[in-house]
Amino acid sequence: MKFGIEFVPNEPLDKIAKLVKLAEDVGFEYAWITDHYNNKNVYEALALIADATETIKLGPGVTNPYVRAPAITAAAIATLDEISNGRATLGIGPGDKATFDALGIEWTKPVSTIRDSVDVFRTLLAGGKTAGGAQLGGVKAVQELIPIYQGAQGPKMLETAGEIADGVLINASNPKDYAAAIPLIEKGAKAAGKALTDVDVGAYTATSIAADSAKAANAAKIVVAFIAAGSPPPVLERHGLPAGINEKLGGLIAKGDFGGAIGAVDDALLEAFSVVGTPEEFIPKIKALEEGGVTQYVAGSPIGPNKEESIKLLGEVIAS
Numbered sequence: 001m002k003f004g005i006e007f008v009p010n011e012p013l014d015k016i017a018k019l020v021k022l023a024e025d026v027g028f029e030y031a032w033i034t035d036h037y038n039n040k041n042v043y044e045a046l047a048l049i050a051d052a053t054e055t056i057k058l059g060p061g062v063t064n065p066y067v068r069a070p071a072i073t074a075a076a077i078a079t080l081d082e083i084s085n086g087r088a089t090l091g092i093g094p095g096d097k098a099t100f101d102a103l104g105i106e107w108t109k110p111v112s113t114i115r116d117s118v119d120v121f122r123t124l125l126a127g128g129k130t131a132g133g134a135q136l137g138g139v140k141a142v143q144e145l146i147p148i149y150q151g152a153q154g155p156k157m158l159e160t161a162g163e164i165a166d167g168v169l170i171n172a173s174n175p176k177d178y179a180a181a182i183p184l185i186e187k188g189a190k191a192a193g194k195a196l197t198d199v200d201v202g203a204y205t206a207t208s209i210a211a212d213s214a215k216a217a218n219a220a221k222i223v224v225a226f227i228a229a230g231s232p233p234p235v236l237e238r239h240g241l242p243a244g245i246n247e248k249l250g251g252l253i254a255k256g257d258f259g260g261a262i263g264a265v266d267d268a269l270l271e272a273f274s275v276v277g278t279p280e281e282f283i284p285k286i287k288a289l290e291e292g293g294v295t296q297y298v299a300g301s302p303i304g305p306n307k308e309e310s311i312k313l314l315g316e317v318i319a320s
């Protein structure tokens with residue numbers, strides 16, 4: 001199992017860079033930085049992280065082909081690859097409607113848009129020219145392939161990821177979600193003449209680890225509340241959760257009653273939408289994901305009550 005870690009660039013970037021260096025030191029292989037317009041810029045964050053680290057692979061987890069033209073993303077990732085001495089990875093996803101509504105961007109045909117953007121990335125990153133005549137010049141044409149990972153959850157997106165991407169990053173924390181996703185990824189991989197083993201299946205989880213189990217669980221509750229609120233009925237059914245819990249949590253969140261939302265998150269919701277506990281409790285949970293076909297465990301927000309402590313504890317899990 002490979003290990004990755006996610007950071008949201010909404011805190012001081014020098015602090016994030018130090019935490020990524022710590023993650024590298026304890027054995028993490030990938031650092032994924034989220035990309036939302038209302039946070040700090042993903043590429044400036046990645047440049048600082050590249051400068052602070054030596055071996056960890058790093059990239060947006062995930063950007064999208066709507067807020068930046070694919071050629072701009074290709075130039076940004078080629079630049080990151082140059083300044084990180086060949087450690088760049090590119091995570092690309094369809095983004096979300098709320099973001100594009102806020103930015104006045106029309107969000108159409110996400111599957112074909114992702115597919116077309118990956119074509120542009122591969123052409124430009126290999127030093128080629130697109131049909132429209134775009135070509136990277138100022139950055140070293142990247143000879144070796146920069147791995148392209150696709151953020152995906154819907155069935156069509158999962159199948160497309162299996163077909164066109166080197167990896168997939170799935171916002172899910174429970175083996176039941178991978179039991180549903182992996183056959184779709186495999187179908188897409190086979191359509192491209194690949195095997196499932198050619199695709200790095202990344203579990204982009206809501207992680208919270210601490211020496212004290214209850215503290216770990218409590219730190220995850222607000223994140224789980226948001227995930228559950230955004231989960232469609234079929235996902236609730238998959239996890240045996242009560243119908244309407246998404247609306248209930250969504251209502252509490254919408255009126256700013258975060259205490260009420262946290263209070264409504266029980267063990268069943270934690271089990272469905274996060275991986276929480278002590279290092280000893282983590283090991284079988286990660287094993288279960290690995291047996292379910294996950295090949296990269298990505299420790300996503302909140303990571304734990306104290307990020308630095310939690311990264312060190314995850315290092316114990318990686319070493320086990």
Ligand SMILES: C[C@H](OP(=O)(O)OC[C@@H](O)[C@@H](O)[C@@H](O)Cn1c2nc(=O)[nH]c(=O)c-2cc2ccc(O)cc21)C(=O)N[C@@H](CCC(=O)N[C@@H](CCC(=O)O)C(=O)O)C(=O)O
Pocket residue numbers: 033034035036061062063064093094095096099108109110111112113151152153154155156157158169170171204
């Ligand atoms: C578009 C959507 O795809 P989805 O994969 O479910 O999108 C949910 C998320 O993956 C998407 O919002 C991501 O951008 C969210 N996301 C992030 N989004 C961000 O904006 N920033 C991030 O940092 C970020 C990180 C991230 C990490 C992992 C991850 O899995 C997702 C992440 C969907 O509805 N897909 C359906 C329908 C697709 C569809 O619209 N099909 C149409 C159009 C077909 C066409 O496009 O040609 C049709 O069939 O007619 C499907 O896959 O079946």
